[in-house]
Amino acid sequence: MSDQPSNGKRRATNSSGNSARTSRTTGTTRAGSKSGAKSGPRRSSGSGGARRGSGTKAPAGKPLSKKQRAWRIGRWFLSAFLAFVLILVVAAVVLYKTTDIPSPNEAFKKETTFVYYADGKHQVGRLVADNQNRNSLSYDAMPDNVKAAVVAAEDRTFWTNNGIDPKGIIRAAFSNARGNATQGASTITQQYVKILYLNQERSYKRKIKEAILSLKIKRQYSKEQILEGYLNTIYFGRGAYGIQAASQAYFGIDAKDLNLRQAAVLASVLNNPYGLDPANGADAKAALKERYDYVLSGMAKAGDVTAQKADWAEKHLPAFPKPKATNTYGGQMGHALTMVKSELLKLGFTPDQIEGGGLRVKTTLTRQAMNAAEQGVKEAEPDGFSDKKLHVGVASVQPGTGELKGFYGGQDFLRSQLNWAATDGGMVGSTMKPFTLAAGLTAGYSLKDTFDGNSPKEFSGVTVHNEGEAAGDYDGHDYGRVSALTALEQSINTAYVDMSASLPHGAKDVYDMARAAGIPPAKADKAYPGMPATSSADFRPDNFLLTLGNSKISPINLANAYATIDNGGVRANVHIVQKVTDRNGTVLYKYKPSDNSERVMSEDVADDVSYALQQTVQHGTGQAALALGRPAAGKTGTATKENAQGGSYVSSSWFVGYTPQLVTAVMYVRGDGDDQLDGWLPSYFGADYPARTWTAVMERALDGADSETFPPPAWVDGEAPSTGHAPMPTYTPPPPKKTQKPKPHKTHQPPKTPPTPHTSSAPPAPPTTEPSQPQPSKSSSEPAPKCSPWPVCNEDGGGTSGGGGTGTNPNADQPKARLTTTGD
Structure with missing residues (x-):
């Protein structure tokens, strides 16, 4: 009995100490003991149940409660999540360690090359690679309002984040998963990485790489460097990459001059360069205003501007000037930029440097000369022919420097990329004769020596004709023996072929003289550079009738060859590039006149040829140039080409002339450069439309320049290479002319240089007209030629039948029918 309370006490304590103590206190120990004895197994069972709740295995066959199952699943997911996070961390570390920063996308490293006129200020145009119109600025050169506006628009945590925005990524992921508009969640650093190193692919793989590279870039570069790169690379619309190009595209100003409103606009359009461009309609402008307000409020919140200033700017958008045409190749500019590219390549610059190297190219072109060429052509060309494949090429070159000052290449570059000032488009006709005269004077002839001017005349089995004095005169006009001076004035074919044949x-x-003066040979030769054409079709030393101009030479190169005569016999290589620097101002190339000039004929010879060309303007076929009202020298040229029936037609018409300051060549051709002009144009004479065009161009190009005079002739006379070329006969005044010379527009007449006595025992200086021969009257407004176009029928005698003035007339007994064609 004595042990029973003790045992009961222990049981009570084992099962529930509190319960036992309570029983003893209330005097119910026995009852508690009995109760404890009876219920001991049940308590043990209850205790066992409690232990199952603590993780003890339940008896077999009894199911888990819902709470137990939920706890077990949650624990499993937690373990899996932790394992997944661990794997991600390990993978991220591995990717970070193994991912290298790639080379930047080539297109986004390229910068626009700017091409300037000779003044170095006004732009000719731009050379852009892969449509990447970009002009990079340093960070310090970028205005603070632009930097602040872009940060407010694109990444408000830019200055504090590590290159990525985890919250933004999660937010974008949920938004995209719910089917909302796609969000990028990209920081400025991520955007910079994407455009500079990656591509626009929308994939998780690209986004992961983007994030990793962003973290690396953040560690490698400062925030300032990242923002500078971003603002020089990002696309703003309107073909503009980078803030400087965008400032010009939207507001026509440099980035440094942007005000707050303008900066906020450019920051806003980054979100959607097309949809937020105000030039794209009212909806775009309304959307821009909404984004614009968001940017300004962000700037105010960040403390970049005061709230009052932001409120003031939010009242309205800035004014937008009318967008300029984005294509810089329109009009003549495309031709100019193409020539610049061609010359830069010849100078050793690579295509990548030219179009993506950010070069600054200073050209020889002037705005005055370029406008003069274009406006002069429009003024003088016949009405209604400009759209019928009439091609006019004009080139103006400065003597002594070889600088191409202006040109007109024909149609708008966007319509046709063929530059008729730069290509060997048409045969040059009698404009080649001055080089024959220079070769003759160098060989020992003088301006007073005479040559056979009768027509027709046979040379080694080849028949040459002059122009006929009247219609139907197929044999051409007989001049008898004429001086070299008169033969050039009246462009007498037979006399100049006689001179050419008599040279050593x-x-x-003739070929050597013309080539040395600046005409490239038929096969390109670095010793005789041209621009841009480095060769001239059919310009060969074995061309027997070279003096009649059956070679094709570009107006630019022909103008430069005449500039050699104008410059006293010293050739300066024609060029269009003066200077090239990089964007930092380092000089990469500069034209050196001393390295690009050469004396190719004596000064005395050049002065005599120049004098003869002055007389051609005063008394010969070039009298239309008198309208310039300045001392001028020049030569007409008209070339003929053989047709399928054995006859010929006029295929080109020229006038090349100069003052002491400027040389200009004008060429008229049709179709592909060989189509028929006579019977199609109102007049095909070189003294008509080409000479009038020359005058209109030169008047504008020389506006404001002083009127200068030429040096007097030297009247050189050496030992003639052969006999039979007697001195000039005694002068008697010529009969009055039936037509009057055109009157000059200016009030003064160019002074006439008096004949200078020759230092030898030769006769006195020759007159300007041949006394014993009638002088054909010329009129620039003459509606039709005075003779049939076969075989050589030109007002200036230039050109040849079949490209050489050869052959006899198979239908001499009947008039030759004029060929006619319709406008192409």
């Missing part, structure tokens, strides 16, 4: 090496001497 024949036509080769």
Whole structure:
């Protein structure tokens, strides 16, 4: 009995100490003991149940409660999540360690090359690679309001984040998963990485790489460097990459001059360069205003501007000037930029440097000369022919420097990329004769020596004709023996072929003289550079009738060859590039006149040829140039080409002339450069439309320049290479002319240089007209030629039948029908 309370006490304590103590206190120990004895197994069972709740295995066959199952699943997911996070961390570390920063996308490293006129200020145009119109600025050169506006628009945590925005990524992921508009959640650093190193692919793989590279870039570069790169690279619309190009595209000003409103607009359009461009309609402008207000409020919140200033700016958008045409190749500018590119390549610059190297190219072109060429053509060309494949090429070159000052290449570059000032488009006709005269004077002839001017005349089995004095005169006009001076004035074919044939090496001497003066040979030769054409079709030393101009030479190169005569016999290589620097101002190339000039004929010879060309303007075929009202020298040229019936037609018409300051060549051709002009144009004479065009161009190009005079002739006279070329006969005044010379527009007449006595025992200086021969009257407004176009029928005698003035007339007994064609 004595042990029973003790045992009961222990049981009570084992099962529930509190319960036992309570029983003893209330005097119910026995009852508690009995109760404890009876219920001991049940308590043990209850205790066992409690232990199952603490993780003890339940008896087999009894299911888990819902709470137990939920706890077990949650614990499993937690373990899986932790394992997944661990794997991600390990993978991220591995990717970070193994991912290298790639080379930047080539397109986004390229910068626009700017091409300027000779003044170095006004732009000719731009050379852009892969449509990447970009002009990079340093961070310090970027205005603070632009930096602040872009940060407010694109990444308000830019200055504090590590290159990525985890919250933004999660937010974008949920938004995209719910089917909302796609969000990028990209920081400025991520955007910079994407455009500079990656691509626009929308994939998780690209986004992961983007994030990793962003973290690396953040560690490698400062925030300032990242923002500078971003603002020089990002696309703003309107073809503009970078803030400087965008400032010009939207507001026509440099980035440094942007005000707050303008900066906020450019920051806003980054979100949607097309949809927020105000030039794209009212909806775009309304959307821009909404984004614009968001940017300004962000700037105010960040403390970049005061709230009052932001409120003031939010009242309205800035004024937008009318967008300029984005294509800089329109009009003549495309031709100019193409020539610049061609010359830069010849100078050794690579295509990548030219179009993506951010070069600054200073050209020889002037705005005055370029406008003069274009406006002069429009003024003088016949009405209604400009759209019928009439091609006019004009080139103006400065003597002594070789600088191409202006040109007109024909149609708008966007319509046709063929530059008729730069290509060897048409045969040059009698404009080649001055080089024959220079070769003759160098060989020992003088301006007073005479040559056979009768027509027709046979040379080694080849028949050459002059222009006929009247319609139907197929044999051409007989001049008898004429001086070299008169033969040039009246452009007498037979006399100049006679001169050429009498030279020590024949036509080769003419070729050598013309090539040395600046005409590239038929096969390109670095010793005789041209621009941009480095060759001239059919310009060969074995061309027997080279003096009649059956070679094709570009107006630019022909103008430069005449500039050699104008410059006293010293050739300066024609060029369009003066200077090239990089964007930092370092000089990469500069034209050196001393390295690009050469004396190719004596000064005395050049002065005599120049004098003869002055007389051609005063008394010969170039009298239309008198309208310039300045001392001028020049030569007409008209070339003929053989047709399928054995006859010929006029294929080109020229006038090349100069003052002491400027040389200009004008060429008229049709179709592909060989189509028929006579019977199609109102007049095909070189003294008509080409000479009038020359005058209109030169008047504008020389506006404001002083009127200068030429040096007097030297009247050189040496030992003639052959006999049979008697001195000039005694002068008697010529009969009055039936037509009057055109009156000059200016009030003064160019002074006439008096004949200078020759230092030898030769006769006195020759007159300007041949006394014993009638002088054909010329009129620039003459509606039709005075003779049939076969075989050589030109007002200036230039050109040849079948490209050479050769052959006899198979239908001499009947008039030759004029060929006619319709406008192409």
